[in-house]
Amino acid sequence: MSDDAHQILHAGHIAIVGRPNVGKSTLLNRLLGQKLSITADKPQTTRHRILGVLDRPEGQIALLDTPGIHRMPGKRALNQSLNRAALGALAEADLVWFVVMADRWDDEDGYILESLRREGRPVMLVINMIDRLNDRARLLPFLEKMGRLHDFVEMFPVSALKGDNAERLAESSLRYLPEVDAKPFAEDQLTDRSMRFVSAEFIREQIMRSLGEEVPYAAAVTIDHFEERPTLTRIGATIWVERDGQKAIMIGRGGERLKSIGSQARKSIETLLDTKVFLELWVKVRAGWQDDPRFLRQLEMDESRWPKT
């Protein structure tokens, strides 16, 4: 019998949870070695649950990136659906990565820890952004404080941005996942989401990055057509906003802003698909979309599907 036959494989789901803007998506992308989940220097960038497949010799992790959990989602259907997506991911997780910022703990984190306790899954504490600490000696008392709050299976200081300790986090986590006879995903499968869906997200990423405080949150993206050819992918997409004024801002003087959003998004979609991309964007007004559950469902476009481990 070859050595391979003796290798024990582990596979399962890990949900990445935490309050908005702690670096959950950055961590997912760092481990995947490519961008899948969008990131920006603003809270609430992630609106959907994204599954990324980490393939390692010892097994596979289906990593679920989730929207940041809000303590007070209010009445908005959008905020409520963000919390549902995040908490729903917990229900199917074999292990949870609870991401917090190094040397920072506040009520929002406390609220999430309460939800995790109720769910009862094993939780690993991921202490992110250690590169931002001026004095690493502050980590030790922080770790002690965290250790008193909950019986975490492990605590991992990492820098999602620089990569420090991220691979060790993945390796250690594999051991907590169920043993399997075979890897559930093809080794080159990146996600369960369609490329159409990820492309819409990459367009939204550029909107988040290039506009000020209000307009990005009023924007949603749908894909109108998506034709893949071996060397060229043609994509047409609509950016939905709530009001005429926002449409004008999105387009910018002489169409400059929309052009720049399109060209940045095109570049990241080209890297993802490994083809040239021809991207056409339209901006349309749809008042009240954030409060319209039917439209929110339409934004999901395709339901996540993955093999059960």
Ligand SMILES: Nc1nc2c(ncn2[C@@H]2O[C@H](COP(=O)(O)OP(=O)(O)OP(=O)(O)O)[C@@H](O)[C@H]2O)c(=O)[nH]1
């Ligand atoms: N210095 C530093 N910055 C980081 C690190 N991880 C993430 N960031 C930055 O923090 C910001 C937020 O990161 P995201 O990955 O979008 O955060 P998120 O938790 O997914 O945010 P939501 O989508 O709002 O839930 C981005 O500007 C990242 O570049 C890190 O380890 N160090």
